[in-house]
Structure formats: structure tokens, C-alpha cells
Amino acid sequence: MDTVTPRLHPLGVRIMHWTNAVAMLIMITSGWGIYDDYVIFHGTHFAAALRLGSWAVPSLLWHFAGMWLLGINGLAYLVYGIATGRLKQRLLPIRWLELKATVVDSLHFRSAHEDLTVYNAVQKLLYVVVILAGIWQVITGLLIWKPVQFSTGLALLGGFQAVRLEHFIGMSVIVGFLVIHVALSLLVPSTLWAMLRGGPRVRRTAVRT
Ligand code: HEM
Numbered sequence: 736m737d738t739v740t741p742r743l744h745p746l747g748v749r750i751m752h753w754t755n756a757v758a759m760l761i762m763i764t765s766g767w768g769i770y771d772d773y774v775i776f777h778g779t780h781f782a783a784a785l786r787l788g789s790w791a792v793p794s795l796l797w798h799f800a801g802m803w804l805l806g807i808n809g810l811a812y813l814v815y816g817i818a819t820g821r822l823k824q825r826l827l828p829i830r831w832l833e834l835k836a837t838v839v840d841s842l843h844f845r846s847a848h849e850d851l852t853v854y855n856a857v858q859k860l861l862y863v864v865v866i867l868a869g870i871w872q873v874i875t876g877l878l879i880w881k882p883v884q885f886s887t888g889l890a891l892l893g894g895f896q897a898v899r900l901e902h903f904i905g906m907s908v909i910v911g912f913l914v915i916h917v918a919l920s921l922l923v924p925s926t927l928w929a930m931l932r933g934g935p936r937v938r939r940t941a942v943r944t
Pocket residue numbers: 748752755756759760821825851862865866869909913916917920926927928929930
């Protein structure tokens with residue numbers, strides 16, 4: 736019988752998290768390269784140093800390669816999270832009163848990070864939003880990649896140009912999340928260390944693996 740209690744972030748979660756970080760960076764920076772060739776907002780461009788690929792075609796190739804990494808890894812994270820109950824246990828429920836209290840605490844520079852094994856309501860909300868944004872990106876990306884095969888879905892979401900804009904908005908949500916997420920993990924390095932090394936051991940009832 737296995738008597739060792741699991742880590743807060745089991746190895747599988749850590750591998751999927753960092754694979755996702757690499758895949759997201761590839762998708763965002765190559766997406767900026769594709770965008771630059773055919774802009775949505777007149778006069779807005781991304782600096783060459785921020786774009787993956789020297790022009791639209793290499794950027795597209797990066798985007799399609801990154802798509803498989805993001806899609807397969809994301810699916811593995813969702814299947815694992817649902818099958819083990821991790822997603823539900825770590826990210827739900829999100830209570831309105833807790834959310835309000837955490838926002839007030841943060842405005843007073845009081846951090847609710849003493850216990851690494853529990854996400855506060857703001858963290859939970861941010862993680863749920865970014866997971867949904869990731870799913871949204873895959874769906875809208877597939878629609879603009881295969882507009883003929885997915886013409887019904889494309890029409891439901893407003894047509895090709897509308898879905899391009901919706902894909903761009905999804906990217907902006909993820910980039911906004913990343914700015915906050917990376918800043919917080921640097922401000923509270925113990926969380927970063929835990930995502931690298933696994934963190935404290937937790938009772939099996941806290942996270943089933
Ligand atoms: C390279 C930049 C990144 C850094 C430094 C980073 C850091 C971290 C850290 C430290 C945690 C643990 C938080 C805690 O225990 O309080 C975490 C969890 C998480 N991160 Fe990131 N992360 C990065 C990129 C991303 C990206 C690109 C996404 C998604 C778009 C993401 C989504 C998540 C999610 C959903 C969790 C919760 C995972 C779980 O408990 O199952 N992260 N990240």
C-alpha cells in the first residue's frame with residue numbers, strides 16, 4: 736500500500752503547467768506575427784522583438800506547431816483534473832463574499848498566501864477564467880483555421896472577421912492574466928518554488944491523485 740502523501744502539485748501537474756506555459760508563449764508570440772500581416776486595429780502592430788517568426792508564414796508554422804502542444808497538453812490537464820477531482824477541489828466553489836473580502840485584503844496589501852494548499856477566491860476566479868479562455872482560443876482558432884468545414888460554428892459566432900476579433904480578445908484576456916499571474920508568483924516566490932518542486936505534502940482528501 737502506498738503510504739506517501741502526494742505533493743500539492745504532483746509531478747504530472749507541474750509538467751503540464753510548464754508545458755502549457757511554453758505552448759502559450761509560442762501561441763501568443765506567433766499569433767502576434769500573423770496578426771501583424773493583416774491587422775484588425777488599423778495602425779496597431781507588435782514590435783518585431785515580440786513576434787515569433789520573421790513574417791506571416793513562419794509565424795503561421797509556429798502557430799500550427801504550438802497548437803498541437805497546447806491542445807494535447809490542455810486536454811490532458813482537463814482530463815486529469817476532472818478524473819482526479821483536482822479541478823473541482825482546487826478551483827471551486829468561488830464564493831462572492833470571499834471574493835469581495837480577498838479584493839479588500841489585496842487593496843490593503845494583505846496577502847492571503849500563508850497557506851499554499853488553498854487558493855484564495857481571486858486566484859480561483861483567475862484560474863477558471865484563464866482555463867475557459869484557453870478553451871475559447873482553441874475553439875475560435877479551429878473556426879478560423881477551417882472556415883469551410885466549420886462554417887456553421889463560424890456563422891453562429893458572427894462570421895470570419897468577428898471570430899478573428901473574438902480570438903484576439905481571448906488572447907488579450909490570457910496576456911492580462913499572465914501579467915498578474917507572473918507578477919504574483921514573483922511577489923510570493925514560495926508559490927513559484929512549489930510549482931517547480933511540488934510544494935508541501937497534502938492529505939489525500941485535499942487533492943486526490
Ligand atoms: C511562465 C509563466 C508562468 C509562471 C511563472 C507561472 C507560475 C505559477 C505558479 C507559481 C502557480 C502556483 C500558484 C499557487 O500555488 O499559488 C501556478 C498555477 C497555475 N497556473 Fe501558472 N505560471 C505561468 C504560466 C501560466 C500560463 C501560461 C497559464 C495559462 C494560460 C497558467 C495557468 C495556471 C493555472 C490554471 C494554475 C493552477 C494549476 C493547478 O493548481 O491545477 N500559468 N502558476
